[in-house]
Amino acid sequence: MEVTPLSPDVVQGSVETFRTLLRFNTVNPPGNERPLIDWVADQLTAAGIESTILESAPGRANLVARLKGGSEPAIVLTGHVDVVAVEPEHWSVDPFAAEEKDGWIYGRGAVDMKHHVAMCITVFLELARRRNALNRDVILLLVADEEAGSRYGMRWMVENHADLFEAGYGLNEFGGFNIPLPGNRRAWLVQTAERGFCWFRLRAHGQPGHGSLPPADSAVEKLTAAIQRLCHADLPYHLTPAAQAYLDGLARAMGPLGFVPKLLKNRWTEGFALRLFPDPEQANAVRASLHNTAVPTVIRSGEKTNVVPGTAEVEIDGRYLPGFTEEQFLDEVRQVVGDGFDIDVIESGPPAETTLHTPLLDQIHEVMNERTGGEPVVPWMLIGFSDTKWLQTVGIQTYGFSPIRFPDDTRFTRLPHGHDERAPRDGYEWGVETLWQTVARFCTR
Numbered sequence: 192m193e194v195t196p197l198s199p200d201v202v203q204g205s206v207e208t209f210r211t212l213l214r215f216n217t218v219n220p221p222g223n224e225r226p227l228i229d230w231v232a233d234q235l236t237a238a239g240i241e242s243t244i245l246e247s248a249p250g251r252a253n254l255v256a257r258l259k260g261g262s263e264p265a266i267v268l269t270g271h272v273d274v275v276a277v278e279p280e281h282w283s284v285d286p287f288a289a290e291e292k293d294g295w296i297y298g299r300g301a302v303d304m305k306h307h308v309a310m311c312i313t314v315f316l317e318l319a320r321r322r323n324a325l326n327r328d329v330i331l332l333l334v335a336d337e338e339a340g341s342r343y344g345m346r347w348m349v350e351n352h353a354d355l356f357e358a359g360y361g362l363n364e365f366g367g368f369n370i371p372l373p374g375n376r377r378a379w380l381v382q383t384a385e386r387g388f389c390w391f392r393l394r395a396h397g398q399p400g401h402g403s404l405p406p407a408d409s410a411v412e413k414l415t416a417a418i419q420r421l422c423h424a425d426l427p428y429h430l431t432p433a434a435q436a437y438l439d440g441l442a443r444a445m446g447p448l449g450f451v452p453k454l455l456k457n458r459w460t461e462g463f464a465l466r467l468f469p470d471p472e473q474a475n476a477v478r479a480s481l482h483n484t485a486v487p488t489v490i491r492s493g494e495k496t497n498v499v500p501g502t503a504e505v506e507i508d509g510r511y512l513p514g515f516t517e518e519q520f521l522d523e524v525r526q527v528v529g530d531g532f533d534i535d536v537i538e539s540g541p542p543a544e545t546t547l548h549t550p551l552l553d554q555i556h557e558v559m560n561e562r563t564g565g566e567p568v569v570p571w572m573l574i575g576f577s578d579t580k581w582l583q584t585v586g587i588q589t590y591g592f593s594p595i596r597f598p599d600d601t602r603f604t605r606l607p608h609g610h611d612e613r614a615p616r617d618g619y620e621w622g623v624e625t626l627w628q629t630v631a632r633f634c635t636r
């Protein structure tokens with residue numbers, strides 16, 4: 192059932208909210224989310240809505256507000272308000288001025304993810320203003336620190352204040368946008384799964400000694416050989432239910448070229464199918480949804496040129512698929528690197544998988560069908576990290592759905608964390624109405 196669209200004034204107000212959020216410098220570290228959160232709290236207060244601000248550390252603010260409704264399971268509208276650092280010399284505009292040119296609004300956080308935060312604020316305030324009878328509570332949950340692992344944000348909120356946002360459903364980032372497909376086709380992604388992460392140290396031991404005497408047993412040599420093996424051998428292929436849903440969706444969306452995703456569903460034809468992708472970046476991303484991955488990033492060994500070190504270590508960014516445990520993932524790594532290494536986990540977080548059968552996902556499909564003229568909506572797996580993983584640990588079925596429409600020649604993967612991060616104004620306006628229809632229908636039917 193359609194609800195009355197947002198008025199043009201509300202949509203313009205939402206764009207201004209978005210631009211205001213972009214002007215707060217919330218680069219993490221240090222984050223310093225408090226001034227932005229205070230500003231949001233003021234907007235809510237002006238609308239007669241109470242909110243609670245919770246600081247996990249000085250300046251690291253999180254906000255919860257609630258609209259009361261009926262007894263259906265509550266929905267959380269959520270987003271992180273911190274952003275990653277900028278290298279201003281590579282930007283064509285001031286990254287914190289929210290400048291608009293050629294139909295694009297520029298700013299760090301424009302698509303990761305102040306656009307969604309602004310849209311959530313608009314939808315929340317509009318639900319309150321219209322005083323529609325809600326069938327469920329609607330919770331606004333804005334958090335700090337996602338870009339540095341959520342210790343001061345969602346993870347902390349889930350571990351310490353989950354009682355403030357008990358809910359059945361959530362909407363968070365990474366979905367609701369369009370990707371171009373070969374043959375002039377287009378698909379819209381909704382995040383239904385994400386990989387876990389396991390950052391660890393791999394350490395080799397050897398005989399220390401003098402650099403003038405080649406060692407029989409060298410820690411550096413053992414470690415570099417292990418790194419070579421990790422870089423050249425893929426960890427095993429796994430077709431998880433989430434990846435299967437993604438590939439089936441892509442196959443439907445790609446029409447006559449749908450055989451390519453179908454070939455990806457078989458370990459023996461995976462490599463061949465990946466070479467058919469026109470864009471190697473896209474192929475790499477698809478590949479990462481079919482394998483656990485372990486990428487060496489930081490190498491340490493030795494202090495002096497003429498001293499053979501007794502140990503050598505590498506930090507590895509490990510990511511593993513839904514359905515796997517950290518131990519199973521590390522076993523795969525051990526299989527590749529061999530025996531004789533210490534493995535110490537530095538930090539880790541679980542994978543997440545949201546069920547594909549909920550009234551909320553049905554609602555998303557209904558609205559997207561209308562808003563895109565029937566274009567395909569594909570469930571997909573985020574290969575990186577979002578706060579959804581923490582929400583899932585307290586049973587909140589969360590989808591990545593932060594709707595925004597890009598021109599077809601946009602390379603979305605370059606925008607988040609990239610130079611000149613930006614969002615199209617008309618795509619934003621389309622997105623806020625799409626989010627409004629989704630949430631308002633879900634909460635008033």
Ligand SMILES: [Zn+2]
Binds near residue numbers: 271303304337364
């Ligand atoms: Zn983000």
